[in-house]
Amino acid sequence: MTSHPLLEVDGLRVAIRRQDTALTVLDGVSFAVGASQCLGIVGESGCGKSLTLRAAMGLLPPGIERTGGKIRLSLQPGAAPSEVQAGQVAGRGLAMVFQDSHASLDPTMRVGTFIAETVRRRGGTSRSDARRQAVELLASVGVPDPKVRFNAYPHELSGGMRQRVAIALALATDPRVLLCDEPTTALDVTLQAQILRLLNTARTERGLGMIFVSHDIAVIRQIADVVAVMYAGQIIEIGTVSDVLDRPRHPYARALIDAVPSIDGPVGPFRSVPGSPPDPIDYGSACRFLDRCGHRDTACEGVVNGIDGREAGHRSACVHNGTLAHGLEAT
């Protein structure tokens, strides 16, 4: 087994261009994903989860651009990851599953045709072969009657079925790493479980690396091996699922996890995180959670960077990392 990661993101910086100023919204995000490994990214809306995925894919909306950082992808099995340009990796190693399959599938194309064409684009496949592979892909993602569904248009399928098709479509590019942008958020809970199982199967069978972005901590717990918590454009804590979700070290991670009501725990008021994340204009060098944090002191006003998620182990960006860890658990 190789120890090379499949995908390595190194110091990714993304900025919004405004006339002559650039507003940095992703500030040095680094992480790595290995074969059959799933990295979960959690955080509240606007913290940069989806932006990270899009930047990695080279799919930034107009006006937003990558201002720094490297993306390395292992293009051959076992090979060390090498640097790739944005836009080069689409369809050649990276694939993405979106939240809303209704919006992400072309309404004027039959789903089977779409998948078959994607298969063909990899080259060396005849038309009939691609068709057969597309039917197999549809079957493998649990679409019943794949031969019939091959000819369906997206609007003729249910939400869950459409998301399965979207996954089949992503798998049709034979990716090394699958980026999932909240693929289960639009589905009801039973379907969520089915789709998660499906993604897990695909991951183990194909040795896929996976990045799973969600703000649903329960979903992350089910699918991820490693969890990164993002806040205001930085990774502020990373570690294994049990480390981060059960023994968070960063006060924000703690607060985020506590904000999810538990069915087992005592009944009490919802614990929300007071305040709201800072505006990217106000990002300074100090800890970005400063204003909302109950543990702040003068040390927090010094330079506090996001952490490098490529290194192993449970780590947090909080300056009180060591000392607070124990106290936080008691909260």
Next chain:
Amino acid sequence: MTVSPPASGPDVVVKSRASRAKHWTRSAAAWLLALTILAAVFAPLLAPADPGQLTLNQLQPPSADHLLGTDALGRDVLSRLLFALRTDLMLMVFAAGLPMLIGTLIGAVAAYFGGVLDAALRWVADIFQALPVYVLLIALVFVLGPGTQSLLVAFSVLGWVVYARLIRTEVRRVREQEYVSASYLLGLSRTAVLFKHVLPNSLRQSFVYLATDMGMALQGIAVLSFFGLGVKAGTPELGAMVSEAQLYLRSHWWLATFPGITIVILGSSVAALGDRLRDRGEVGR
């Protein structure tokens, strides 16, 4: 206490008188159009005589031998009418279809790639839209010389702008859709995405306009031919037939009446079809 559900009767969709009338007009229009197309396609079989054959039976009123009479050169009016349908329908399709093809291509490429191309398109489109179309149409055909080709060139030169504008708006909307971004992720080039995913999703409005435009093209062709600027002399064409009938308007009514009625029926059928398409489009949205 239980609440009894409301008594369920058969689902009756009550249609207003207006909507029924609309429905009737439209199905009538569809049938008429279908009939016209069939008549045009099978004109060689249906026509009782050669439309160009001159005889000495000039200016005969409708009779068993010549159902719609004969014209000043002794040609069978029914036969000429059937063959004129061919000319007019064909010209109608191309006079609207070519501008659509050209305008859609230009507009889609400009809107999709944006930048200088798009700015240039908007500039040109503004100029074209400020010009009086009919006057220019006549002037252009006059310069190019009468004939089918110059007709189509003139219609294309003046007609593409509307299609370019229509598709521009739609392409700009569609290119922001997630399935377009998603297609890049599957490894498609920008051009491939434009033709495979953006265009098919942008064409609806253009087709609705095409139907309306065909009606206008039909009238345009008839009018130009009436002025002798359309098809070559001798070619059976509805507008030209009406034009030739001018001299005999008071004495030989059938010469102008039948082609005239045909123009009206054909024009309104195509227009009704356009309305229908437009309404469908609105419901589908």
